[in-house]
Amino acid sequence: MTKIVFVCFGNICRSPMAEFVMKHLVAQRGLQKNFHVESAGCHPSIGTPMSYGTAHELKKNNVPFTRRTSKDLLESDYERFDYIVGLDRSNVRDMQELFGGDPDGKIFLLMDFAGEHRDVADPWYTDDYATTYRDVIIGCEALLEKISASDV
Numbered sequence: 001m002t003k004i005v006f007v008c009f010g011n012i013c014r015s016p017m018a019e020f021v022m023k024h025l026v027a028q029r030g031l032q033k034n035f036h037v038e039s040a041g042c043h044p045s046i047g048t049p050m051s052y053g054t055a056h057e058l059k060k061n062n063v064p065f066t067r068r069t070s071k072d073l074l075e076s077d078y079e080r081f082d083y084i085v086g087l088d089r090s091n092v093r094d095m096q097e098l099f100g101g102d103p104d105g106k107i108f109l110l111m112d113f114a115g116e117h118r119d120v121a122d123p124w125y126t127d128d129y130a131t132t133y134r135d136v137i138i139g140c141e142a143l144l145e146k147i148s149a150s151d152v
Contacts, residue, residue, distance in 0.1 A: 002147055003036045005077060006110070007095060008087040011041025011070035013123050014132060015087055016050045018110065020058055020065040021133075022140045027064075029144075040077065042094040044070035057129035061137075073098065078106065085110050085143065088119035111135065113142035 006018035019039035026035045048070045058065045077084065078099045084107045086092040095107050111118050120135040121128060 001034060001036055002083070003081045004038070004083040004085060004143075005073070005081045006037075006039040006085050006087065007073050007091050008039075008041060008120075008122075009043050009091065010048070010124070011039055011044040011072075012048050012051045013054050013129075014120050014136065015039035015041060016065075016068060017054045017058065017129075017132060018085070018087065018120075018136045018140060020063050021136050022144065024063045025140055025144050029148075038081075040071050040073035042073055042091055042098070044072055046070060046072060051123075053123055053127065053129040057133045061133060075099065078104075082106060083108060083143070083147075088122065090119075108143075110139035110143065113146055114138045115142075 004022060006015040008015035016039050019037055022037045026032055026037065050068055055065065073095065075098055084095060086095055086107065086109050089109060092107055092109050096102055109117065110120055120139065121131045123129045123132045
């Protein structure tokens with residue numbers, strides 16, 4: 001089973017969006033038994049609900065989601081997950097600091113999977129959830145393709 005955690009700053013906008021988009025992509029391919037997907041934040045306000053804008057964008061794009069609240073990325077998560085995917089370069093730096101590096105090569109920047117070394121747009125500042133969704137779907141599709149290709 002491939003275990004993925006998506007990580008952003010507060011775990012209320014981008015990383016939960018990526019979590020539910022990836023779960024949806026996995027379900028569309030009938031691969032639910034092969035994947036475990038979560039999200040967390042480097043600096044969350046523990047227990048804060050997912051943003052309204054994220055929920056609205058997921059609903060608009062017919063991506064199923066459940067109610068969830070923010071949670072912290074833990075040092076122990078390094079051993080729990082195969083892919084620890086940051087939504088921006090600041091998240092990647094925070095994760096490397098938390099984990100004391102990345103000796104097993106598990107930390108990634110989401111858009112790198114799509115061949116674009118850049119951050120996923122943060123709607124917390126722009127209120128542009130549509131652009132964030134476009135980034136997330138591109139990144140998640142590319143990540144799923146990479147994992148599927150390596151499992152062949």
